[in-house]
Amino acid sequence: MNNHNSNNGNNSTNHQSDNPQAGQGRPMPKKEQDLFKSVVKHYESKQYKKGLKAAESILKKFPKHGETLCMKGLITSYTGSKEDAVNLVKMGLMNDMRSHVCWHVYGLLHRAERNYNEAIKAYKQALRIDSDNLQILRDLSLLQIQMRDLAGFALTRHTILTLKPNQKNNWLSFALAKQLIEDPLGAIQVIDAYIGTLDENSQELDKSYEASELTLYKNYLLSQIPNNLSQAYTHLQQCKENPEKDTIVDLSSYYQQKAYYELQLEKYDTAQQTYTLLFQRGETENHAIHSGYMAALLHIPTHNPMSHTLKGTQTLATTIILTPQQKDTLYQHYHTVLCPSFPRSNAIQRLLLTLLPQGSQELQNAMDTYCRRKIRKGVPSLASDLSALFVIQNTHTSSQNKPYQQHQQHDLIIATAPYSIKLHPTFQILHTLVQSYIHSLESTSTFPNCTKEEPPSTLLWTWFLYSSLLEITQDYKQALIYADKCLEHTPTLVEVYELKGRLLQSAGDISSAAKCLDHGRELDKQDRYINNLTTKCYLMLNQEDTALKRMSLFTRHESDPQQNIFDMQSIWYELDLADCYARKGLWGKSLQKYLAVEKHFEDFHEDQFDFHAYCIRKVTLRSYVQTLQWEDDLWGHDYYRRAAEGIIKIYIHLHEHPWKETQEMETPDYASMTPAERKKAKAMARKQKKKMAKEAEVKSNMNTNVNSNDKSNLNTNANAKKKLPLHHDDPDGIQLMKKDALTEAKKYSATLVKNAPHKYSTWICQYDIAIRRQKMTMALQALFNAKSLDPNGNGLLTRIVDFVGKLSSIMENSSSPEVVKQLWLDGRDALLSNQSLDQYVSHAAEAVLENPLTNLSIRLEVFQSYTSYSICSSYSKMQDPTPILTNGRLDGSGVTVELCKEAIQCLKSSKYSCNDANKTKMEKW
Numbered sequence: 001m002n003n004h005n006s007n008n009g010n011n012s013t014n015h016q017s018d019n020p021q022a023g024q025g026r027p028m029p030k031k032e033q034d035l036f037k038s039v040v041k042h043y044e045s046k047q048y049k050k051g052l053k054a055a056e057s058i059l060k061k062f063p064k065h066g067e068t069l070c071m072k073g074l075i076t077s078y079t080g081s082k083e084d085a086v087n088l089v090k091m092g093l094m095n096d097m098r099s100h101v102c103w104h105v106y107g108l109l110h111r112a113e114r115n116y117n118e119a120i121k122a123y124k125q126a127l128r129i130d131s132d133n134l135q136i137l138r139d140l141s142l143l144q145i146q147m148r149d150l151a152g153f154a155l156t157r158h159t160i161l162t163l164k165p166n167q168k169n170n171w172l173s174f175a176l177a178k179q180l181i182e183d184p185l186g187a188i189q190v191i192d193a194y195i196g197t198l199d200e201n202s203q204e205l206d207k208s209y210e211a212s213e214l215t216l217y218k219n220y221l222l223s224q225i226p227n228n229l230s231q232a233y234t235h236l237q238q239c240k241e242n243p244e245k246d247t248i249v250d251l252s253s254y255y256q257q258k259a260y261y262e263l264q265l266e267k268y269d270t271a272q273q274t275y276t277l278l279f280q281r282g283e284t285e286n287h288a289i290h291s292g293y294m295a296a297l298l299h300i301p302t303h304n305p306m307s308h309t310l311k312g313t314q315t316l317a318t319t320i321i322l323t324p325q326q327k328d329t330l331y332q333h334y335h336t337v338l339c340p341s342f343p344r345s346n347a348i349q350r351l352l353l354t355l356l357p358q359g360s361q362e363l364q365n366a367m368d369t370y371c372r373r374k375i376r377k378g379v380p381s382l383a384s385d386l387s388a389l390f391v392i393q394n395t396h397t398s399s400q401n402k403p404y405q406q407h408q409q410h411d412l413i414i415a416t417a418p419y420s421i422k423l424h425p426t427f428q429i430l431h432t433l434v435q436s437y438i439h440s441l442e443s444t445s446t447f448p449n450c451t452k453e454e455p456p457s458t459l460l461w462t463w464f465l466y467s468s469l470l471e472i473t474q475d476y477k478q479a480l481i482y483a484d485k486c487l488e489h490t491p492t493l494v495e496v497y498e499l500k501g502r503l504l505q506s507a508g509d510i511s512s513a514a515k516c517l518d519h520g521r522e523l524d525k526q527d528r529y530i531n532n533l534t535t536k537c538y539l540m541l542n543q544e545d546t547a548l549k550r551m552s553l554f555t556r557h558e559s560d561p562q563q564n565i566f567d568m569q570s571i572w573y574e575l576d577l578a579d580c581y582a583r584k585g586l587w588g589k590s591l592q593k594y595l596a597v598e599k600h601f602e603d604f605h606e607d608q609f610d611f612h613a614y615c616i617r618k619v620t621l622r623s624y625v626q627t628l629q630w631e632d633d634l635w636g637h638d639y640y641r642r643a644a645e646g647i648i649k650i651y652i653h654l655h656e657h658p659w660k661e662t663q664e665m666e667t668p669d670y671a672s673m674t675p676a677e678r679k680k681a682k683a684m685a686r687k688q689k690k691k692m693a694k695e696a697e698v699k700s701n702m703n704t705n706v707n708s709n710d711k712s713n714l715n716t717n718a719n720a721k722k723k724l725p726l727h728h729d730d731p732d733g734i735q736l737m738k739k740d741a742l743t744e745a746k747k748y749s750a751t752l753v754k755n756a757p758h759k760y761s762t763w764i765c766q767y768d769i770a771i772r773r774q775k776m777t778m779a780l781q782a783l784f785n786a787k788s789l790d791p792n793g794n795g796l797l798t799r800i801v802d803f804v805g806k807l808s809s810i811m812e813n814s815s816s817p818e819v820v821k822q823l824w825l826d827g828r829d830a831l832l833s834n835q836s837l838d839q840y841v842s843h844a845a846e847a848v849l850e851n852p853l854t855n856l857s858i859r860l861e862v863f864q865s866y867t868s869y870s871i872c873s874s875y876s877k878m879q880d881p882t883p884i885l886t887n888g889r890l891d892g893s894g895v896t897v898e899l900c901k902e903a904i905q906c907l908k909s910s911k912y913s914c915n916d917a918n919k920t921k922m923e924k925w
């Protein structure tokens with residue numbers, strides 16, 4: 001190497017001696033090669049200290065060896081600073097840009113940080129250097145399915161299969177990729193090709209769970225081909241009827257799929273027999289199976305019994321309108337065939353009640369028998385069970401195509417408004433029956449027309465049932481009387497405290513509800529459910545410290561309860577706590593809790609990574625596809641929507657009332673306080689000062705430890721960071737409040753629009769952000785979508801009025817083209833049904849006055865729109881709009897204590913409250 005005469009030659013030689021692989025392909029000496037292999041081995045076995053030691057031994061001799069630098073950085077990412085790890089990997093990559101190992105490690109580092117797009121880029125760069133590297137191809141395919149790059153996933157899996165066709169997992173992964181790109185026929189061909197590679201005596205063809213799943217998966221693929229149910233049905237029959245091909249061990253899935261095909265192919269008698277086999281296999285309590293059985297009896301082919309729109313105890317008889325003859329057919333069959341065959345089935349006994357004519361004597365007799373049996377057993381959920389019988393026709397169903405309607409609405413729904421329940425003939429029968437039970441049991445300790453004396457517990461559960469029925473009709477005062485009777489009778493029954501707590505909470509006395517539930521909790525400290533109810537009540541009272549003490553009873557005592565609750569992903573608690581902070585005006589802390597919920601959903605999304613390889617290996621392909629479909633809808637889940645909407649509302653508030661850093665630093669005005677208030681304020685200030693000093697000390701110690709060069713403390717420092725409390729660097733969420741409010745709100749609104757466009761509240765949030773950004777086209781679109789989902793939705797009218805009121809001023813200051821401005825005007829006219837704003841709101845007021853059962857939230861909204869904008873004076877002849885609120889019935893839908901308080905406040909703040917007649921009307925509120 002010393003024979004080179006030029007400086008360039010000398011520099012090149014020195015560089016190669018430091019890094020023998022850089023651009024020349026010259027390997028290291030055998031000793032260092034073996035050391036590098038040991039580095040990889042130690043990394044894979046998680047022996048990080050040994051891996052670091054071996055890497056440093058190589059780097060002493062070849063300090064610029066790119067692959068070793070990258071491996072050292074990868075190991076450092078697990079034991080030390082992430083920043084140091086990134087720097088090492090980048091240094092290694094710069095020293096050896098043509099090494100697939102360096103690019104692979106760079107991708108692994110990005111994957112660990114969940115930066116999947118950058119990881120995919122790194123993997124693809126590695127494959128340009130080594131296109132046949134199976135490990136990189138596998139890692140790339142996992143990221144592609146995680147990010148739903150389905151076309152890329154199919155291409156990568158095809159490449160892997162071509163390189164390694166002797167592995168079962170590669171065939172199944174490619175078949176799955178074909179299905180995901182909507183090529184079920186191609187997926188079937190791949191499975192057939194795989195089976196064709198097996199010997200006749202192969203264990204893969206024996207009757208086993210994996211072979212069964214593969215057969216059912218192939219049949220599922222056949223059913224996904226349009227107009228191919230007949231072939232799928234034939235294939236399913238052949239799999240079971242031919243002993244040589246019978247590999248199915250999951251008989252429940254087999255019979256359910258077979259019955260579904262028979263129903264769709266109008267083979268009703270055969271479908272009925274198949275459903276009977278399912279009942280014999282123990283599926284008598286599955287209401288979805290009963291729904292399919294009913295469809296087979298009534299010859300209804302279009303009904304899908306396994307539809308996800310059926311929930312709980314819903315069946316065909318409680319979701320669509322049946323004729324009296326159809327109901328009688330079902331009743332006779334259930335009564336004469338199924339009841340004798342399965343006398344111990346609770347579901348069959350319960351379904352009989354849904355098949356009898358409402359208000360009939362037969363229904364009364366059946367309910368009498370059913371209730372007496374359940375009361376004797378002491379079933380607390382009896383009222384909830386029977387409330388599902390209060391079905392009424394759904395007046396909101398429409399044949400119009402709604403762009404974001406997720407599921408078809410049922411013809412029948414369960415009544416929820418008190419007046420609808422009270423008028424329901426089934427409720428009237430039940431109410432009369434329970435009253436007769438109480439009268440008879442209190443006087444003779446027997447049921448009516450019965451001589452057998454009942455134990456005291458029968459009267460207790462009858463009172464409990466009656467109180468629960470009164471709760472459903474919102475007659476809380478009377479319901480509390482019977483709940484108190486239950487407590488006088490048996491003061492140790494936890495379920496009664498739960499009932500009374502719910503009644504008090506619904507009646508608006510949350511403080512008494514919390515005390516009642518807390519007393520019941522003391523009776524059974526191992527009951528997590530009543531403990532959670534107590535916690536929720538304390539959060540409603542804005543007593544988050546007391547709520548945390550209750551929650552900490554079921555957390556690890558040796559750790560921080562807040563951290564433990566976060567680790568347990570207790571989303572309901574974090575959402576309620578975030579609402580509590582928001583009510584108290586602690587916007588930063590509220591945002592932190594909402595963001596904690598978002599972090600949980602990110603973890604849910606990340607957790608599917610573990611299943612991409614596992615489900616293929618275990619051949620649970622059908623369940624895996626369902627998991628992927630569930631993950632695709634993850635960001636539209638109700639819990640995530642609630643958190644996102646909470647974040648949006650807070651940022652909108654911060655946009656209108658910007659947070660100032662001086663707010664936290666201002667000294668309270670002690671002079672204007674009473675001595676007691678002054679003492680309390682000073683104590684809180686001292687406590688806050690100590691807390692801030694402690695947090696600063698913890699943060700300082702953490703930084704000192706992290707910057708330490710003592711390698712023996714690497715694991716200790718990592719554990720210390722894990723033990724730090726949540727948001728230790730920003731306990732009050734100040735940094736979150738400093739962000740641009742509308743930009744942050746827009747981010748979450750976009751997520752909701754993409755993943756939950758079928759939800760009314762999504763478009764309300766979208767409008768609230770768009771109008772503040774003066775994006776009128778987007779605001780207009782949001783209003784139209786909200787109106788299509790719910791024309792009478794809460795908040796829609798006030799936002800239409802708001803849009804119309806702001807349109808003129810925004811148009812004057814807007815530089816948008818005239819065609820766009822005309823679009824806004826046309827949209828405004830369409831929203832108002834080609835009326836003036838005065839006419840539109842006045843018609844809404846008249847519609848409310850004509851129907852005293854209109855939802856209270858709608859009444860309140862119409863009243864506010866009518867009075868706030870002074871828009872109706874030129875059109876309406878109504879001198880006093882207070883009847884919009886006061887003429888409504890309190891047993892109408894949507895009447896809650898919170899809404900009543902808001903209505904009273906709205907009336908008091910209006911100019912019409914001084915009227916004596918109106919003061920009298922307000923007394924009932």
